[in-house]
Amino acid sequence: MNLTLRIWRQAGPDAPGSMTTYQVSGISPDMSFLEMLDTLNEELITRGDQPVAFDHDCREGICGACGMVINGRAHGPERTTTCQLHMRHFKDGDTIDVEPWRAAAFPVVKDLVVDRSAFDRIIGSGGYITAPTGSAPDAHATPVPKDTADTAFEHAECIGCGACVAACPNGSAMLFTSAKVVHLNVLPQGAPERSSRVRNMVAAMDAEGFGGCTNTGECATACPKGIPLPSIAAMNREYLRASLG
Amino acid sequence: MTTATRTARPPSTLLTLWRSTVGKKAVMAVSGLVMLLYLVAHMLGNLKVFFGPDEINGYAHWLRTLGEPFLRYEWFLWIARAGLLAAVAAHGVSAYQLSRRDLAARPSKYVHQRRRASYATRTMRWGGVILALFIVWHILDLTTLTVNPAAEHGHPYQNIVASFGRWYSCVIYIVAMLALGLHIRHGFWSAAQTLGANNARRDRALKLIANGLALMLTVGFLSVPVAVMTGVVK
Incomplete structure (x- = not known):
């Protein structure tokens, strides 16, 4: 699968943020959403860019660490955690918007990480x-x-x-x-x-x-x-x- | 040896309730239910317009003599008005304060926007503002008769026919009653949820009752201007 990602990038709590567009290719439909982001981050690191920061831990859907708003929905289109959301729920060529949780009580720490x-x-x-x-x-x-x-x-x-x-x-x-x-x-x-x-x-x-x-x-x-x-x-x-x- | 323990006097229960989001929402729910009860009575009273001038004019007179001789002429009406004013004020103030808080709790919007919640839920705030403005117009039109073309005190039938003889009066009324229906559709169920009366088993029934009340009140209230416009009531 080839995808266009529009991801919220924000260097720090007080830095201004914006949506940044990335292309990812060679994504398997069996990958989880986080594995897809891992693939993007490997590319970014190879290029010498800052990887996209996001929270994750167990990747089994039971710890509650991960979470991002995908296409305007918390944890994306399926009723599950982001780590258990698989890329088969998206289509080849899709553009996907990824944003952090938005709330005054959850200030952004960096990129998709909130406090x-x-x-x-x-x-x-x-x-x-x-x-x-x-x-x-x-x-x-x-x-x-x-x-x-x-x-x-x-x-x-x-x-x-x-x-x-x-x-x-x-x-x-x-x-x-x-x-x-x-x-x-x-x-x-x-x-x-x-x-x-x-x-x-x-x-x-x-x-x-x-x-x-x-x-x-x-x-x-x-x-x-x-x-x-x-x-x-x-x-x-x-x-x-x-x-x- | 024991020492006396002294604890700071906690703030009063009602003040704590009013300051909390849950308590303020309960004030909104109770004041909303008071107004809802009043609206059911008001709508039933309005339907008397279909039985001729004597019916509704007599009913209006009876409302003023209600409680006599314990209460003087119009006292019951003024007591009811005071209660309604308190309910409107409590509902409005809590809605304003909670809305301010809610907007502050979500300062930045999502870039990817999608439609959220039902139409009735999304229009609660603006619907409430429309209803508040309508109440002012409605009192000027049919209580104080300031903007009524007939303006005959003690003759509500004639005043109603005169008011709905103007197209803009009908438009204002119809828009307000549609807003009312939507407001009650979400508001009644929401009040049950806020006051803790809802649970998994009652959820569907409460939503059905909310829809039923909204439909009944909207149709009941709208029947009057429609009857005047179609010449059924003249």
């Missing part, structure tokens, strides 16, 4: 259980109904990639925050800190400069792990209960 430490600070404000809950055998000591376990697991799947924020027209972190709030608040181990958790995490989310939720649903559409939109309703319910109850 997502705002997410870490939201988790740090309550996305955990303070008391030690024991090791694996102790898990059986606290019975958890199947439905509850399923709900908790569905929300624990969030890998914190930030696609929800990137897709949201308001740069809102509601889906990310609700995934962690619902994951821990439905479990008996998370129940004692239920109220303080949701209040502190929403306060941390607001303090980071994320936007509010206008229920456009872009986040849930972009989420590679399928965190559902009603999770935001569940967090709203928890927040109002904690504030008014």
Whole structure:
């Protein structure tokens, strides 16, 4: 496959950025999107140019490190992470636009790399259980109904990639925050800190400069792990209960 | 020996709620639902125009005597107006503040643009501005009768017919009611989501109710100018 790439290049946090056009050839449809970028970077390095900076780690779709906006969609046309997006979803001769996550709370570090430490600070404000809950055998000591376990697991799947924020027209972190709030608040181990958790995490989310939720649903559409939109309703319910109850 | 622990007095619950994005959105949802309830009553009242001048003029008079002798003449109406004004103000202020915040949270746009969300969702802000302007026109036209050609106090039937006798009055009304339908289509479901009433099982039903309410109110309100234009009501 031969492709035209238009990639956002930005030398540093305060440097101006722009879309730069590159041609890549000899791309196999079995390559992942990141392998395609690796091919481009090898060429750039051989030519003595700066390679395109992007985040990546496991390349198995489970760590949440990678992520870029491809043709206006977070993680591209398929519902998966960028590392698990394969070039067979593109056609020979395509022009592909590649941009970093855009949000005030996710400043660009370089090229396609953004600083997502705002997410870490939201988790740090309550996305955990303070008391030690024991090791694996102790898990059986606290019975958890199947439905509850399923709900908790569905929300624990969030890998914190930030696609929800990137897709949201308001740069809102509601889906990310609700995934962690619902994951821990439905479990008996998370129940004692239920109220303080949701209040502190929403306060941390607001303090980071994320936007509010206008229920456009872009986040849930972009989420590679399928965190559902009603999770935001569940967090709203928890927040109002904690504030008014 | 124990020492007394002193914790700083936390800010009041309502203030914390109002300052948070989730709480402000809840204010928007509740004030929106108040206005929605009012609109259902208003639309049903409007339909009395189809049963002749005595029906709707009598209904308008009854609204002023409602609550007597506990309330004086027109007191009920003024209480309702005060409540509605508070709802409009709360809805508008929270929408303005949240919009400012949302726009600041996404300062740079994507180069590759594509259509996002449904038409109703994308037009909430401008639709809201159109509705606010319409409310001003509507009060001047049919409450204070400042811009009404008939301007007969106590005769809403005659005022309605006179108002919709002007083409531009019909255009303003029709545009506003279409905007209203779109606003409710997204707004009702969104309010359920904001107040935590939604879940995976109810999602479809809530969207259906939102569409039903939007359609019912739009058709109900539009029937009046259409009836005047076609000569059914004259």
